Amino acid sequence: MNEKYSDRSGVEPADRHAGPGYSTLVAVWAALVALTGLLVLVSRAGQGAAVWGLLLITPLKASLVFYFFMHLKYEGLLLKTVLAVALCTLVVFFTLLFADTAFH
Amino acid sequence: MNLEAVLPHEHRDDFAGKLGMWLFLLTEILFFSGLFLCYSYLRAKYPADFHQAGSDMNVVLGVANTIVLLTSSLTLAAGIVAIQRRRRRLALGCVLATILLGLVFLVDKAVEWTAEIHHGLYPGASHLARQPPGVQVFFGLYYTMTGLHGLHVIAGISVLSVMAVWVARGRIEPDRPLALENSGLFWHLVDVVWIFLLPLFYLAA
Secondary structure, three states, X not given: OOOOOOOOOOOOXXXXXXXXXXXXXXXXXXXXXXXXXXXXXXXXXOHHHHXXXXXXXXXXXXXXXXXXXXXXXXXXXXXXXXXXXXXXXXXXXXXXXXHHHHXX | OOHHHHOOOOOOOHHHHHHHHHHHHHHHHHHHHHHHHHHHHHHHHOHHHHHHHHOOOOHHHHHHHHHHHHHHHHHHHHHHHHHHOOOHHHHHHHHXXXXXXXXXXXXXXXXXXXXXXXXXXXXXXXXXXXXXXXXXXXXXHHHHHHHHHHHHHHHHHHHHHHHHHHHHOOOOEOOEOHHHHXXXXXXXXXXXXXXXXXXXXXXXO
């Protein structure tokens, strides 16, 4: 079955609510809990490890929520692009901030 | 005879409804991101003070609240699947469980704030005023960001309470669960914000 179900994706109405099932949702929840445990462990390993944990594990957890719980995986290109533009804007903000503070 | 002119026609555009909700969520993301930018700048400016302040945080309560919110996201996502599969009672149970978990989060947060205020760790307290400037800034950000997040949790619980009534009354239809889906999007975003707050404050030490 086609996984996309947005009204303008050309998918038939019967497929409009395709999305994750219960087992997928539970698996994602288990992964999120495990990653939380890993984040706590990594944060105990030292300042450098804590920063890397913050930069890698936290966005991964957020991505899982966006992708499965918020159904982004099953959305069309338009919604994904809108979100990507906003997130890229944020990356620019953070880059400009740290470029400023690093050479201030 | 033109039937379309005689039969009542319901205009609906679920995609537009969902796109509008996502645009609202983007404003929320940018709203919280301003605070995350403040945090990043001040942590880079006072790394030792943030490390010291982070040691005063209750990691167990922070992680427990994370598990509570992650579980609430699971129950709500499962509720949406249930309503789509025409299992209304299960969907109602899932939405009510989400509301209950949201309340548990707020009670947990209230217990935590009470303990911190009792220890003089709040803006304006004489104990905190004697601490280094970075520690004072840390707790200022902590109360601002977790407080704003808490307000969003309260808003989410309020919206989900309406959704629970709508599910119970059959107003959320299996082929048209947009209102419940959009409420879920808001709740999941509140969860994502907390996912970032955990390492910034509770694991800062």
